[in-house]
Amino acid sequence: MPSWGGKLDALVENKLTLSHDVAELNLYETFQRAQLVELEFSSPVLTSMLTGKKVMHIDELKPFDYLPGESLVLPANKPMKIDFPEASLETPTRCIALTISGEFIQQTVNHLNEEYPRTEPDEVWEVDVNNYHFRNGLEISLLIDKIIRLYRENNVMKPFFIHKSLEELIVRLMQTQARRVLIDQARNFMNTHRLAFVVEYIRNNLTKALAIDELSNQACLSKSHFFRLFKNELGISPxxxxxxxxxxxxxxxxxxxxxxxxxxxxxxxxxxxxxxxxxxxxxxxxxxxxxxxxxx
CATH class of the missing domain: 1.10.10.60 (Homeodomain-like)
Structure with a gap:
């Protein structure tokens, strides 16, 4: 029987779908090996691996392994092909696909830009849906678990809780994407982005006692403003x-x-x-x- 409950209709990508007014949660299980299974979603989608292994074929990218604890963000109507090299009745491959209304995503992005603008005046918050593959941080892992639980529970406040959790997921995702740029490519942006400069400064002075006052001076910001912007953009404190x-x-x-x-x-x-x-x-x-x- 599928671990999600319901009827087992297919051994490959058996699906249980749970709906909400701005997002749909699809719970997938695959019980046998398969190759080049085609899949496409009509809305922007975040998929996340729970158990097993997939090999993803997307556009002209080199096929890549997709493993538990990882997520993938794709735009609407993006075709993909999937291999299931290890799936079996005893060890099924499980994943979720959360499709979210593009309008809802944009409303959340607009609200964040109004209330929590980014550090540099020419930068805005936005969601990168261009085949964005990443390892889940703790916050996103907990949110995905929470959203799955909320969709499956019987609670009169469920639509409200799901709505708020989806907003948080979108914001956490943007922070994750901004953090990757600032951390992985800090050296490329240190002359144009104050936080990228601070990231490189920290890395070059790790053996020193680094105080917030010193870091905020490096960013040419007040202590409170620097602390708030750093945490907003990177999702963690300095x-x-x-x-x-x-x-x-x-x-x-x-x-x-x-x-x-x-x-x-x-x-x-x-x-x-x-x-x-x-x-x-x-x-x-x-x-x-x-x-x-x-x-x-």
Missing amino acids: IQFILQERIRLAKQILTNPAKSITDACYESGFNSLTHFSNAFRTIERISPRQYKQQLS
């Missing part, structure tokens, strides 16, 4: 970002067999082994020692 970057650097150091956990701690900007270990475990879900053991 302190959280510094911590993530230090852990990222520590992981690089730990890949060197000659380096110890103590080396990684102090060379990545921490001044306490206890703080380093706790921060590492919080972000990576394992201890530095376990991470080092996995590498070896």
